[in-house]
Amino acid sequence: MARGLHWGMAVLVGVQLALGAMAVTWRVSPAKVELFFWHKSLGFLIFALLALRLAWRAVDRAPPLPAAMPDWERTAARANQALLYALLALLPLSGWIVNSAANVPFRIFRIVPLPAIVPPDEAVTRAFARVHLGFAMLLLLAVAAHAGAAWRHHRVRRDDVLARMLPWGGRT
Amino acid sequence: MTRAPFAMFAAGALVAAGWPSAGGAADWKSDPAASRLEFVATFEGSAVPGTFRTFDARLRLDPERPGEGTLDVTVRLASADMGIADVNREIAGVAWFDYAAFPQASFRSSGLRRVTDGRYVAPGALTIKGVSRPLELPFAFAGSPRSAVIEGELSLERGAFGIGTGEWASTGVVGPDVRVRFKVKLIPAE
Numbered sequence: 001m002a003r004g005l006h007w008g009m010a011v012l013v014g015v016q017l018a019l020g021a022m023a024v025t026w027r028v029s030p031a032k033v034e035l036f037f038w039h040k041s042l043g044f045l046i047f048a049l050l051a052l053r054l055a056w057r058a059v060d061r062a063p064p065l066p067a068a069m070p071d072w073e074r075t076a077a078r079a080n081q082a083l084l085y086a087l088l089a090l091l092p093l094s095g096w097i098v099n100s101a102a103n104v105p106f107r108i109f110r111i112v113p114l115p116a117i118v119p120p121d122e123a124v125t126r127a128f129a130r131v132h133l134g135f136a137m138l139l140l141l142a143v144a145a146h147a148g149a150a151w152r153h154h155r156v157r158r159d160d161v162l163a164r165m166l167p168w169g170g171r172t
Numbered sequence: 173m174t175r176a177p178f179a180m181f182a183a184g185a186l187v188a189a190g191w192p193s194a195g196g197a198a199d200w201k202s203d204p205a206a207s208r209l210e211f212v213a214t215f216e217g218s219a220v221p222g223t224f225r226t227f228d229a230r231l232r233l234d235p236e237r238p239g240e241g242t243l244d245v246t247v248r249l250a251s252a253d254m255g256i257a258d259v260n261r262e263i264a265g266v267a268w269f270d271y272a273a274f275p276q277a278s279f280r281s282s283g284l285r286r287v288t289d290g291r292y293v294a295p296g297a298l299t300i301k302g303v304s305r306p307l308e309l310p311f312a313f314a315g316s317p318r319s320a321v322i323e324g325e326l327s328l329e330r331g332a333f334g335i336g337t338g339e340w341a342s343t344g345v346v347g348p349d350v351r352v353r354f355k356v357k358l359i360p361a362e
Contacts, residue, residue: 028262030345037216103256105218113218122257 002060005053007167009046013088013143016042017136024133040099041109047092054085066159080145087139094132101125197234197241200320200358202227207356209247213254213330214347220259226251229356231322233284233292233313241284243294243309243322247277267337274301279309290314300333315358323355 019042023035065074096117099106103120107113118124153161209224226248233241250271254260264271281296291312298307311324328350330336336346 030339030342033216033345102258105215105220107216107218110217120255125257 001056002053002062003165003167005049005056006165009049009053009088012042012046012049013139016046017140020136037106037110040095040106040114043092043095044108044112044114046088050085050088063164066153066157066161068157068159077149080142080149083142084139084146087135087142091132091135091139094128094135097128098125098132101128197232197237198315198317199361200231200233200315201361202229203319203357203359204228207354209352209354209356211353212351214349216345217347220254220256222252222254224248224251225253229322229354229358230361231313231320231358235286238284238286238292241281241292243279243281243284243296243311245279249275249277249300267340268335270301277301279307281309298328298333301335303333305332311354318360320358321355322358323353325351325353327351 016039019035019039023032023039026032026035065077069077096114099114100116100118101121101124103116105113150162150165153159154163204226207227207229209227211222211224213220213222224247228246230244231241232243249269250264252260252263252269254263263269266273277298277300279294279296279298281294283295285293285295287293287310291310294309294311296307296309297304298309299305307326309324309326311322313320313322315321329348330346330350331341331343331348335350340346
Protein backbone atom coordinates (compact mmCIF):
# COMPACT_ATOMS: atom_id res chain seq x y z
CA MET A 1 0.00 0.00 0.00
CA ALA A 2 2.70 2.49 1.02
CA ARG A 3 4.77 1.56 -2.04
CA GLY A 4 1.76 1.78 -4.34
CA LEU A 5 0.98 5.27 -3.06
CA HIS A 6 4.63 6.31 -3.30
CA TRP A 7 5.11 5.26 -6.93
CA GLY A 8 1.62 6.24 -8.00
CA MET A 9 2.15 9.73 -6.63
CA ALA A 10 5.66 9.86 -8.11
CA VAL A 11 4.19 9.33 -11.58
CA LEU A 12 1.33 11.79 -10.97
CA VAL A 13 3.69 14.47 -9.62
CA GLY A 14 5.92 14.07 -12.68
CA VAL A 15 2.93 14.45 -15.01
CA GLN A 16 1.70 17.34 -12.87
CA LEU A 17 4.97 19.28 -13.12
CA ALA A 18 5.00 18.79 -16.89
CA LEU A 19 1.35 19.88 -17.20
CA GLY A 20 1.99 22.97 -15.09
CA ALA A 21 5.05 23.98 -17.12
CA MET A 22 3.14 23.47 -20.38
CA ALA A 23 0.03 25.30 -19.14
CA VAL A 24 1.86 28.49 -18.16
CA THR A 25 3.99 28.64 -21.30
CA TRP A 26 1.31 27.67 -23.86
CA ARG A 27 -0.09 30.52 -25.96
CA VAL A 28 -3.64 31.53 -25.05
CA SER A 29 -5.90 28.94 -26.70
CA PRO A 30 -8.43 26.25 -25.81
CA ALA A 31 -5.47 23.87 -25.41
CA LYS A 32 -4.02 26.13 -22.70
CA VAL A 33 -7.36 26.12 -20.89
CA GLU A 34 -7.46 22.31 -21.10
CA LEU A 35 -3.90 22.04 -19.78
CA PHE A 36 -4.82 24.20 -16.79
CA PHE A 37 -7.98 22.17 -16.29
CA TRP A 38 -6.05 18.90 -16.05
CA HIS A 39 -3.28 20.48 -13.98
CA LYS A 40 -5.80 21.76 -11.42
CA SER A 41 -7.81 18.52 -11.34
CA LEU A 42 -4.69 16.41 -10.95
CA GLY A 43 -3.48 18.76 -8.20
CA PHE A 44 -6.54 17.98 -6.11
CA LEU A 45 -6.16 14.25 -6.76
CA ILE A 46 -2.56 14.44 -5.51
CA PHE A 47 -3.73 16.44 -2.47
CA ALA A 48 -6.30 13.73 -1.66
CA LEU A 49 -3.73 10.95 -2.17
CA LEU A 50 -1.33 12.81 0.15
CA ALA A 51 -3.95 12.83 2.90
CA LEU A 52 -4.52 9.11 2.37
CA ARG A 53 -0.80 8.50 2.44
CA LEU A 54 -0.21 10.39 5.68
CA ALA A 55 -3.14 8.56 7.27
CA TRP A 56 -1.68 5.23 6.12
CA ARG A 57 1.73 6.18 7.44
CA ALA A 58 0.23 6.87 10.87
CA VAL A 59 -1.33 3.39 10.90
CA ASP A 60 1.43 1.38 9.21
CA ARG A 61 4.80 2.73 10.36
CA ALA A 62 7.61 2.96 7.79
CA PRO A 63 10.41 0.38 8.31
CA PRO A 64 13.40 1.67 10.33
CA LEU A 65 16.40 3.24 8.62
CA PRO A 66 19.56 1.05 8.46
CA ALA A 67 21.44 0.98 11.79
CA ALA A 68 24.69 1.93 10.03
CA MET A 69 23.39 5.39 9.01
CA PRO A 70 25.16 8.29 10.74
CA ASP A 71 23.07 10.85 12.61
CA TRP A 72 23.45 13.62 10.04
CA GLU A 73 22.10 11.33 7.34
CA ARG A 74 19.13 10.39 9.47
CA THR A 75 18.40 14.06 10.13
CA ALA A 76 18.80 14.94 6.45
CA ALA A 77 16.57 12.04 5.37
CA ARG A 78 13.82 13.03 7.81
CA ALA A 79 14.10 16.72 6.93
CA ASN A 80 13.89 16.08 3.20
CA GLN A 81 10.96 13.72 3.66
CA ALA A 82 9.14 16.33 5.77
CA LEU A 83 9.91 18.93 3.07
CA LEU A 84 8.48 16.64 0.36
CA TYR A 85 5.25 16.10 2.28
CA ALA A 86 4.99 19.83 3.07
CA LEU A 87 5.48 20.80 -0.58
CA LEU A 88 2.94 18.22 -1.77
CA ALA A 89 0.41 20.00 0.46
CA LEU A 90 1.58 23.58 -0.17
CA LEU A 91 1.55 23.24 -3.96
CA PRO A 92 -2.17 22.45 -4.26
CA LEU A 93 -3.01 25.03 -1.57
CA SER A 94 -1.05 27.82 -3.26
CA GLY A 95 -2.56 26.80 -6.60
CA TRP A 96 -6.01 26.97 -5.04
CA ILE A 97 -5.25 30.51 -3.85
CA VAL A 98 -4.09 31.49 -7.37
CA ASN A 99 -7.28 30.09 -8.89
CA SER A 100 -9.47 31.80 -6.28
CA ALA A 101 -7.76 35.19 -6.58
CA ALA A 102 -7.98 34.96 -10.39
CA ASN A 103 -11.74 34.36 -9.93
CA VAL A 104 -11.75 31.47 -12.41
CA PRO A 105 -14.68 29.10 -11.93
CA PHE A 106 -13.48 25.52 -11.79
CA ARG A 107 -14.95 22.05 -11.27
CA ILE A 108 -12.48 19.36 -10.26
CA PHE A 109 -12.57 16.80 -13.10
CA ARG A 110 -15.70 18.73 -14.24
CA ILE A 111 -17.56 17.29 -11.25
CA VAL A 112 -16.86 19.02 -7.94
CA PRO A 113 -17.23 22.81 -7.98
CA LEU A 114 -14.27 24.40 -6.20
CA PRO A 115 -15.13 27.19 -3.77
CA ALA A 116 -12.90 30.28 -3.66
CA ILE A 117 -10.72 30.65 -0.57
CA VAL A 118 -9.63 34.26 -1.20
CA PRO A 119 -11.48 37.17 -2.85
CA PRO A 120 -10.63 38.17 -6.44
CA ASP A 121 -7.43 40.23 -6.55
CA GLU A 122 -4.96 40.53 -9.42
CA ALA A 123 -1.97 41.37 -7.19
CA VAL A 124 -2.64 38.30 -5.02
CA THR A 125 -2.96 36.19 -8.18
CA ARG A 126 0.45 37.30 -9.42
CA ALA A 127 2.14 36.99 -6.02
CA PHE A 128 0.83 33.48 -5.36
CA ALA A 129 1.60 32.36 -8.91
CA ARG A 130 5.24 33.16 -8.08
CA VAL A 131 4.97 31.37 -4.73
CA HIS A 132 3.45 28.35 -6.51
CA LEU A 133 6.30 28.34 -9.03
CA GLY A 134 8.85 28.66 -6.21
CA PHE A 135 7.33 25.65 -4.42
CA ALA A 136 7.49 23.67 -7.69
CA MET A 137 11.22 24.48 -8.08
CA LEU A 138 11.81 23.49 -4.48
CA LEU A 139 9.93 20.24 -5.07
CA LEU A 140 12.17 19.43 -8.04
CA LEU A 141 15.24 19.95 -5.82
CA ALA A 142 13.80 17.89 -2.97
CA VAL A 143 12.87 15.06 -5.36
CA ALA A 144 16.39 15.16 -6.83
CA ALA A 145 17.91 14.94 -3.33
CA HIS A 146 15.50 12.12 -2.42
CA ALA A 147 16.34 10.13 -5.57
CA GLY A 148 20.06 10.85 -5.18
CA ALA A 149 19.99 9.58 -1.60
CA ALA A 150 18.12 6.43 -2.67
CA TRP A 151 20.77 5.81 -5.33
CA ARG A 152 23.52 6.32 -2.75
CA HIS A 153 21.91 3.74 -0.43
CA HIS A 154 21.79 1.28 -3.28
CA ARG A 155 25.18 1.75 -4.94
CA VAL A 156 27.46 3.22 -2.26
CA ARG A 157 26.04 1.81 0.96
CA ARG A 158 24.67 -1.28 -0.72
CA ASP A 159 21.80 -1.54 1.76
CA ASP A 160 18.19 -2.47 1.02
CA VAL A 161 16.64 1.02 1.40
CA LEU A 162 15.97 1.42 -2.34
CA ALA A 163 15.33 -2.26 -3.05
CA ARG A 164 12.61 -2.61 -0.41
CA MET A 165 10.80 0.42 -1.89
CA LEU A 166 10.83 -0.78 -5.50
CA PRO A 167 7.38 -1.68 -6.81
CA TRP A 168 8.50 -5.12 -7.94
CA GLY A 169 10.48 -5.82 -4.73
CA GLY A 170 9.38 -8.39 -2.19
CA ARG A 171 7.49 -7.48 0.96
CA THR A 172 9.81 -6.62 3.86
CA MET B 173 -58.03 86.58 -34.67
CA THR B 174 -56.75 87.15 -31.13
CA ARG B 175 -57.91 83.76 -29.89
CA ALA B 176 -56.03 81.56 -32.34
CA PRO B 177 -52.56 81.96 -30.77
CA PHE B 178 -53.97 81.06 -27.37
CA ALA B 179 -55.61 77.89 -28.72
CA MET B 180 -52.37 76.85 -30.33
CA PHE B 181 -50.50 77.48 -27.10
CA ALA B 182 -53.00 75.42 -25.09
CA ALA B 183 -52.78 72.51 -27.50
CA GLY B 184 -49.01 72.67 -27.42
CA ALA B 185 -48.98 72.63 -23.62
CA LEU B 186 -51.17 69.53 -23.56
CA VAL B 187 -48.87 67.66 -25.93
CA ALA B 188 -45.77 68.70 -23.97
CA ALA B 189 -47.33 67.41 -20.75
CA GLY B 190 -47.94 64.03 -22.39
CA TRP B 191 -51.66 64.38 -21.85
CA PRO B 192 -52.65 60.88 -20.72
CA SER B 193 -56.14 60.68 -22.22
CA ALA B 194 -54.65 61.54 -25.59
CA GLY B 195 -52.91 58.12 -25.48
CA GLY B 196 -49.73 59.61 -26.94
CA ALA B 197 -46.46 57.78 -27.16
CA ALA B 198 -44.04 58.26 -24.28
CA ASP B 199 -40.33 58.62 -24.98
CA TRP B 200 -38.00 57.05 -22.46
CA LYS B 201 -34.26 56.79 -22.00
CA SER B 202 -32.21 54.61 -19.68
CA ASP B 203 -30.94 55.84 -16.33
CA PRO B 204 -27.40 54.35 -16.38
CA ALA B 205 -26.89 54.35 -12.61
CA ALA B 206 -29.94 52.14 -12.05
CA SER B 207 -29.68 49.88 -15.11
CA ARG B 208 -27.98 46.53 -15.62
CA LEU B 209 -27.11 44.61 -18.76
CA GLU B 210 -25.63 41.25 -17.83
CA PHE B 211 -24.67 38.06 -19.59
CA VAL B 212 -23.67 34.58 -18.54
CA ALA B 213 -21.22 32.57 -20.62
CA THR B 214 -20.02 29.05 -19.84
CA PHE B 215 -16.39 28.08 -19.40
CA GLU B 216 -15.37 24.45 -18.83
CA GLY B 217 -18.96 23.72 -17.84
CA SER B 218 -19.09 26.51 -15.24
CA ALA B 219 -21.17 29.67 -15.56
CA VAL B 220 -19.14 32.88 -15.89
CA PRO B 221 -21.17 36.05 -15.44
CA GLY B 222 -20.29 39.30 -17.12
CA THR B 223 -21.73 42.77 -17.39
CA PHE B 224 -21.69 45.66 -19.87
CA ARG B 225 -21.16 48.76 -17.77
CA THR B 226 -21.92 51.31 -20.49
CA PHE B 227 -25.03 51.09 -22.62
CA ASP B 228 -27.91 53.25 -23.65
CA ALA B 229 -31.53 52.27 -24.22
CA ARG B 230 -34.31 54.33 -25.79
CA LEU B 231 -37.93 53.28 -25.76
CA ARG B 232 -40.90 54.87 -27.46
CA LEU B 233 -44.05 53.19 -26.32
CA ASP B 234 -47.71 53.92 -26.72
CA PRO B 235 -49.56 51.03 -25.10
CA GLU B 236 -52.51 51.78 -27.40
CA ARG B 237 -50.40 51.59 -30.52
CA PRO B 238 -47.36 49.36 -29.83
CA GLY B 239 -46.77 48.90 -33.54
CA GLU B 240 -45.53 52.48 -33.72
CA GLY B 241 -43.13 52.06 -30.82
CA THR B 242 -39.40 51.44 -30.97
CA LEU B 243 -36.71 50.02 -28.73
CA ASP B 244 -33.14 51.01 -29.54
CA VAL B 245 -30.16 49.85 -27.52
CA THR B 246 -26.51 50.75 -28.00
CA VAL B 247 -23.82 48.94 -26.02
CA ARG B 248 -20.19 49.99 -25.63
CA LEU B 249 -18.52 46.59 -25.97
CA ALA B 250 -15.30 47.69 -24.28
CA SER B 251 -17.28 48.21 -21.08
CA ALA B 252 -17.61 44.42 -20.74
CA ASP B 253 -16.38 43.08 -17.42
CA MET B 254 -16.23 39.33 -16.77
CA GLY B 255 -14.50 39.63 -13.40
CA ILE B 256 -11.37 37.71 -14.49
CA ALA B 257 -8.41 39.90 -15.43
CA ASP B 258 -7.00 37.50 -18.04
CA VAL B 259 -10.42 36.98 -19.62
CA ASN B 260 -11.09 40.74 -19.75
CA ARG B 261 -7.83 41.20 -21.66
CA GLU B 262 -8.58 38.30 -23.97
CA ILE B 263 -12.12 39.30 -24.99
CA ALA B 264 -10.86 42.67 -26.25
CA GLY B 265 -9.01 40.88 -29.07
CA VAL B 266 -9.90 40.10 -32.66
CA ALA B 267 -11.10 36.55 -31.89
CA TRP B 268 -13.70 37.83 -29.41
CA PHE B 269 -15.31 41.28 -29.38
CA ASP B 270 -12.56 43.11 -31.30
CA TYR B 271 -13.13 46.44 -29.52
CA ALA B 272 -10.85 48.34 -31.88
CA ALA B 273 -12.82 47.46 -35.03
CA PHE B 274 -16.30 47.20 -33.50
CA PRO B 275 -16.65 49.52 -30.51
CA GLN B 276 -20.43 49.22 -30.32
CA ALA B 277 -23.18 46.66 -30.53
CA SER B 278 -26.71 47.75 -31.25
CA PHE B 279 -30.29 46.59 -31.33
CA ARG B 280 -32.79 48.45 -33.51
CA SER B 281 -36.42 47.42 -33.42
CA SER B 282 -39.00 48.00 -36.08
CA GLY B 283 -42.20 48.40 -34.09
CA LEU B 284 -43.26 46.59 -30.93
CA ARG B 285 -45.76 43.84 -30.36
CA ARG B 286 -47.89 43.48 -27.25
CA VAL B 287 -47.98 39.90 -25.91
CA THR B 288 -50.07 40.40 -22.76
CA ASP B 289 -50.55 43.28 -20.35
CA GLY B 290 -47.14 44.79 -19.72
CA ARG B 291 -45.30 42.24 -21.88
CA TYR B 292 -43.98 43.07 -25.29
CA VAL B 293 -41.75 41.76 -28.00
CA ALA B 294 -39.48 44.03 -29.99
CA PRO B 295 -38.78 42.52 -33.41
CA GLY B 296 -35.62 43.96 -34.82
CA ALA B 297 -31.99 43.45 -35.70
CA LEU B 298 -29.09 42.85 -33.33
CA THR B 299 -25.70 43.92 -34.65
CA ILE B 300 -22.50 42.72 -32.97
CA LYS B 301 -19.08 42.74 -34.62
CA GLY B 302 -20.62 43.95 -37.84
CA VAL B 303 -22.96 40.95 -38.08
CA SER B 304 -26.69 41.73 -38.10
CA ARG B 305 -29.19 39.08 -37.11
CA PRO B 306 -32.95 39.32 -36.74
CA LEU B 307 -33.99 39.07 -33.10
CA GLU B 308 -37.29 39.07 -31.27
CA LEU B 309 -36.41 40.75 -28.01
CA PRO B 310 -38.94 40.02 -25.24
CA PHE B 311 -39.39 42.49 -22.40
CA ALA B 312 -41.71 43.39 -19.56
CA PHE B 313 -42.65 47.02 -19.07
CA ALA B 314 -43.90 48.55 -15.85
CA GLY B 315 -44.09 52.26 -15.37
CA SER B 316 -45.60 55.38 -13.96
CA PRO B 317 -45.51 58.72 -15.82
CA ARG B 318 -42.17 59.63 -14.16
CA SER B 319 -40.21 56.41 -14.37
CA ALA B 320 -40.45 52.91 -15.75
CA VAL B 321 -38.56 49.63 -15.77
CA ILE B 322 -38.07 47.21 -18.61
CA GLU B 323 -36.56 43.81 -18.03
CA GLY B 324 -36.06 40.69 -20.01
CA GLU B 325 -33.90 37.72 -20.77
CA LEU B 326 -32.81 35.97 -23.94
CA SER B 327 -30.28 33.49 -25.20
CA LEU B 328 -27.81 34.23 -27.98
CA GLU B 329 -25.50 31.96 -29.91
CA ARG B 330 -22.04 33.52 -29.86
CA GLY B 331 -21.01 31.76 -33.07
CA ALA B 332 -23.69 33.58 -35.09
CA PHE B 333 -21.86 36.87 -34.42
CA GLY B 334 -18.32 35.56 -34.76
CA ILE B 335 -17.64 35.94 -31.04
CA GLY B 336 -14.86 33.45 -30.45
CA THR B 337 -13.40 32.68 -33.87
CA GLY B 338 -10.75 30.23 -35.07
CA GLU B 339 -9.92 27.59 -32.51
CA TRP B 340 -12.36 29.23 -30.04
CA ALA B 341 -15.26 28.49 -32.40
CA SER B 342 -15.36 24.95 -31.02
CA THR B 343 -17.63 24.93 -28.01
CA GLY B 344 -15.82 22.48 -25.75
CA VAL B 345 -14.10 25.06 -23.57
CA VAL B 346 -16.37 28.07 -24.04
CA GLY B 347 -20.01 27.04 -24.50
CA PRO B 348 -22.06 28.08 -27.55
CA ASP B 349 -24.89 29.88 -25.77
CA VAL B 350 -24.79 33.12 -23.86
CA ARG B 351 -27.66 34.12 -21.63
CA VAL B 352 -28.38 37.85 -21.67
CA ARG B 353 -30.37 39.60 -18.93
CA PHE B 354 -31.32 43.24 -18.62
CA LYS B 355 -33.13 45.38 -16.12
CA VAL B 356 -33.23 48.98 -17.23
CA LYS B 357 -34.64 51.94 -15.36
CA LEU B 358 -36.23 54.42 -17.74
CA ILE B 359 -36.77 58.12 -17.24
CA PRO B 360 -38.62 60.50 -19.58
CA ALA B 361 -36.40 61.37 -22.54
CA GLU B 362 -37.49 65.03 -22.80
